[in-house]
Amino acid sequence: MTTNTAAPERLRPVRRTRTNNARRRESLTALGMATPAVVLLIVFLVVPVALAFALAFTDARLISPTPARFVGLRNFTQLFEDPVFYKSLRNTVYFAVVVVPLQAGLALVLALLVNAKVRGVNFFRTVYFLPVVTSMVVVSLLWTFLYREDGLVNRVISTLTLGHVQGPDWLGDPATAMPAIILMSVWQGVGFHMIIWLAGLQTIPAELYEAAELDGATPWHRFRHVTWPGLRATRTFVLVTITIAAFSLFTQIRVMTQGGPLDSTTTVVFQAVRTGYDQQQTAYAAAISLVFFLLVLTVSLIQRFLTREKD
Amino acid sequence: MVFRTRRLAAASVAAAAATALVAGCASGSGGNSSGASGDTLTLWTHNAGNSAELDVVKKIIKDFNGSQDKYTVKLQSFPQTDYNNSVVAAASARKLPCLLDVDGPNVANWAWGGYLAPIDVAGSEVPVSDQLDSTVGTYRDKLYSFGFYDVSLAFFARKSVLNENGIRIPTMDKPWTKGEFDAALAKLKKSGKFAYPLEMGTGGSGEWWPYAYSPQLQSFGGDLIDRDGYKTASGTLDGKESVEWGNWFRSLVTKGYLAKKSGADPNKDFLAGKSAIQWDGSWNAAKNAEKLGDDLAIIPPVDFGKGPKIGGASWQWAMSSTCSNKDGAQEWLKFSRQTKYFVDYAKATSTIPATDEAATQIEDYRPGGKFAVLGRFAQKYATLRPVTPAYPYISTEFQKAAQDILAGADPKTALGQAAKNIDNNLKTNNNYSG
Numbered sequence: 110m111t112t113n114t115a116a117p118e119r120l121r122p123v124r125r126t127r128t129n130n131a132r133r134r135e136s137l138t139a140l141g142m143a144t145p146a147v148v149l150l151i152v153f154l155v156v157p158v159a160l161a162f163a164l165a166f167t168d169a170r171l172i173s174p175t176p177a178r179f180v181g182l183r184n185f186t187q188l189f190e191d192p193v194f195y196k197s198l199r200n201t202v203y204f205a206v207v208v209v210p211l212q213a214g215l216a217l218v219l220a221l222l223v224n225a226k227v228r229g230v231n232f233f234r235t236v237y238f239l240p241v242v243t244s245m246v247v248v249s250l251l252w253t254f255l256y257r258e259d260g261l262v263n264r265v266i267s268t269l270t271l272g273h274v275q276g277p278d279w280l281g282d283p284a285t286a287m288p289a290i291i292l293m294s295v296w297q298g299v300g301f302h303m304i305i306w307l308a309g310l311q312t313i314p315a316e317l318y319e320a321a322e323l324d325g326a327t328p329w330h331r332f333r334h335v336t337w338p339g340l341r342a343t344r345t346f347v348l349v350t351i352t353i354a355a356f357s358l359f360t361q362i363r364v365m366t367q368g369g370p371l372d373s374t375t376t377v378v379f380q381a382v383r384t385g386y387d388q389q390q391t392a393y394a395a396a397i398s399l400v401f402f403l404l405v406l407t408v409s410l411i412q413r414f415l416t417r418e419k420d
Numbered sequence: 421m422v423f424r425t426r427r428l429a430a431a432s433v434a435a436a437a438a439t440a441l442v443a444g445c446a447s448g449s450g451g452n453s454s455g456a457s458g459d460t461l462t463l464w465t466h467n468a469g470n471s472a473e474l475d476v477v478k479k480i481i482k483d484f485n486g487s488q489d490k491y492t493v494k495l496q497s498f499p500q501t502d503y504n505n506s507v508v509a510a511a512s513a514r515k516l517p518c519l520l521d522v523d524g525p526n527v528a529n530w531a532w533g534g535y536l537a538p539i540d541v542a543g544s545e546v547p548v549s550d551q552l553d554s555t556v557g558t559y560r561d562k563l564y565s566f567g568f569y570d571v572s573l574a575f576f577a578r579k580s581v582l583n584e585n586g587i588r589i590p591t592m593d594k595p596w597t598k599g600e601f602d603a604a605l606a607k608l609k610k611s612g613k614f615a616y617p618l619e620m621g622t623g624g625s626g627e628w629w630p631y632a633y634s635p636q637l638q639s640f641g642g643d644l645i646d647r648d649g650y651k652t653a654s655g656t657l658d659g660k661e662s663v664e665w666g667n668w669f670r671s672l673v674t675k676g677y678l679a680k681k682s683g684a685d686p687n688k689d690f691l692a693g694k695s696a697i698q699w700d701g702s703w704n705a706a707k708n709a710e711k712l713g714d715d716l717a718i719i720p721p722v723d724f725g726k727g728p729k730i731g732g733a734s735w736q737w738a739m740s741s742t743c744s745n746k747d748g749a750q751e752w753l754k755f756s757r758q759t760k761y762f763v764d765y766a767k768a769t770s771t772i773p774a775t776d777e778a779a780t781q782i783e784d785y786r787p788g789g790k791f792a793v794l795g796r797f798a799q800k801y802a803t804l805r806p807v808t809p810a811y812p813y814i815s816t817e818f819q820k821a822a823q824d825i826l827a828g829a830d831p832k833t834a835l836g837q838a839a840k841n842i843d844n845n846l847k848t849n850n851n852y853s854g
Contacts, residue, residue: 168848171508172533172809187844192837281680283827367625368820370827386505387816390845 158402164395171389184396194397196372197380198404204291204376205355212295212302212355213347219299220306221336234307238300245297249364252293256280256365280366283373290361290374298354302347309343310336345416349409356405377401460492461748462517466503466735472768479764484755491748493519511535511740518743519752522565524733525627525805525815527557531564532809532852537741538562539750544757546775554732554802555774566753567736568762569771572702572797573632574730575719578712581696585611592796595720595728598668605677608696616679618672619695622826623682629819630805632699633669635721635729638803640665644818645842650808651851653842657818658835665724666821666831673826680826702794706770709790718793721801732802734771772798809852813845 165184169177188194223234240248255261256279263276279289313336321331359378362368368375368383377397385394463481467474474497481493496517498506504526510516511533522530530536541548541563548556548566557565582589587604590596596604608617621632634644642662645653656662672678683689690698691711697719708716721728737756739749762778765771766785772795773779784791805811821838825831846852 170849172511172529172535174532174534183848187848278680281827367823369823371824371829383816388813388845390813 161395161398161402164392165399167392169392169395171386171391177392180392184393185400187393188396188400193372193375193380194377197368197375197377200287200372200374201356201358201376201378203287204294204358205352207291208295208298208355209348209351211291212299212351215295216299216302216347217306219303220310221332223303224307224310234304237303240297241300243297245360246364248293248297249361252289253280253365256289281370283371286366286370286374290358290365294358294361298351302351305347305350306340306343309340313339345412348416349412352408352412353405356401356408377404459490459745459748460494461519461743461745461752462494462496463519463752464503464507464517465495465497465521466500466523467521468497468499470500473765476761476764476768480756480761481752484752487755488751491745491751493752507535514742516740516742518740518745518749520738520740521735522557522738523627524554524557524565524567524736525630525811527565527733527736527738528559528807529809529812530738531557531559531562534741536564536738537743537746538564539739539753541566541750541754541757544754546757546759546762546777550777551774552732552772552798552802554798554804555734555736557733557736557738559807565736565738566757566774567734568756568765568774569734569769570732570774570798570802571734571771572730572794572802573635573699573721574702574705574794574797575697575699575717575721576690576704576708577697577717577719578715579717580715581608582717589717590719592720592793592800596722598722598724601722605672605675605697609675609677614694614696616677616682616694617696618678618699619682619686619690619697620672620678620699621682621686622679623684623686626819627815629822630815631731633822634805634818635731635801635803636669636724637662637665639721639724639726639729640668641724641726643806644814645806645808645810647806650806650810651846653814653839653846656839657821657842658832658839661725662835663832666825666835668724669822670825670828670831702772702791702797703770705791705794706784718791720793720797728797728801729803730797730801732798732804810842810846810849814842817841 164177166179166181167177168180168183219237223230223237257263258276258278258281260279262279266274266276277285279285317335317339318331321335326334357378358376359382362374362376362379363382366374368379378401381394381397381401384390384397463477465474465477467477477497478495481495485492504523507516507520507522507530516535522536527536531538548563551566552570555567555570556563557567577589579589582604585604585607587607588596588600590600605617608614611617621628624632630644637643640661642659642665643656646656673680686695686698687700687704687707689695690700691708705718721730737753739746739753743749759775759777759781762773762775763781766773766778766782770784772791773782773785779785779792779795780787783789785795786792806814808814817838821829821834824834
């Protein structure tokens, strides 16, 4: 009797402590695991962003004997009167609008190709992925040589047309500079998104294709009704990452054209870096960054809204 | 259980490591602000990778450390491309070394920004007054820096090519005029042997643009800024003479005399015979002479109306304002001012020695020497880039305007915009009076 009643009473609190202990241990583990990321996030993201917000309203300079003073909206009024800023904005949008569909589409085509079950497919996967692991600075330097007036690209054009067509000075002509950079950027970045698409493709169950085939679906129908809906999550991811990467176009510009000729390749990030470091105008650069931040935020929110789960 | 504890421990270690790393970064700026510990002074130079010049610096340090018991100077060298950024970063963290070198045109900016302290080198072997003006850095009548050498720009050409085309080889007494120069380029272009007869290093970047082309602008009668008080660029940088320069500069490209963007190594292209006349620094004189021998013509800059001009000032030595052992730093600076070191520098780097006395000890630069004429260019034609803290800003604006002009922008508009931006910068910075 006593043992019967005592047992549950003794057991219950013991069980409770065990759950509590386990839970506490679990949350401690979670905390321990999150800490490094959180600390890094705060130090390298939250603090700089907060600083940029604050600096944009001052006259802070990179080198200055006087402390920064609050100047209100002066940096922003100056920015909205700056013709180069509008060119930067236009070029950035131009780059993004062309690169996002082009790179995403091309990457999907490549992914479909290397998803086929044929021999040597790993070789092609590697080939397409190779530019991704090469530093953008190296790629940019290399392509600068290819794009020269007497460079390889023009030699190839000349040879293919039996000397009838003389290619332009790709990076020296305002009309061709940005398209040239777009082409190179897509070439460099396409492999990365090919891999993402490939991962997406491989999550689609093979049975669906078998069923579709039994139903007599053509390859196009199979793509339209099996592959495309199956890539839903991947699609959103690819779209958002390419868009953000396209907006932050910088390295290629810095190495290849320095924003020229005639501002035809200057971008918002390039202008911010040039202003902040080369021209020592820290506060003005912070203002540019702030506008850039709002721009990317807006576009990302619109994309999130358009690609949201509707059901 | 055991597994979980181990995982937690691992996570904590990782977290602790990350925190320590971050904390380490933060505390880096909180240390002492001396640049010297006791009588050991640190010296920074941009010469990593440039062994010829670095060896001279090392030699002076070794001699100095051996010459007395009190102070010890320690060397730290940086690659040139990272040097200025390192100095700016160190200055923000108040961690500048006691002694550092600085590119001539930046002296005013760094002095104004409070990085540099005025120096007093009275009583050293070589008096400052003996030096080429362009090798001394002053700001607001105070001496902040001095260099051991300068470089000079010149035109290089082959005498044989000029003679073949009936082009006069100019001298310092009678330099080329604008008309003569244009006619010479027209002849060379017509000869059909050169895709671009003139090579001015238009593929270069950064400080090369103002260094190489603003002297030509000055020879037309224009300038980067109104040097009377350094308060405005409008009316000067976009004035009539400056626009004339812009039109001429643009015409070089439209007439096919000059490549809009020259190759990776302009000097190599010149030596290979791809171009007839090269506008280049004295640092390539020795290499050119070695390849071309007596056929090499070293030609003074063109007189576009206001006399031939070249840029002045190269790297110079200075002392930081946060140095806790200024006596020691000045001791080193004074000690280094011996003629033999001026000679060592010039010999090691094939540059122009900063004093006449040093020049007499170098075969190529003594009167009558192979490159003595380059020294006379530096003496007679050198114009300092504007001595104002605004210079780094002016430099970037001029660079952009000049690049835009070559790419086809209207010179008046491009220079006008640059002048407007500079004025705006001066205004928002209260004319750098702070």
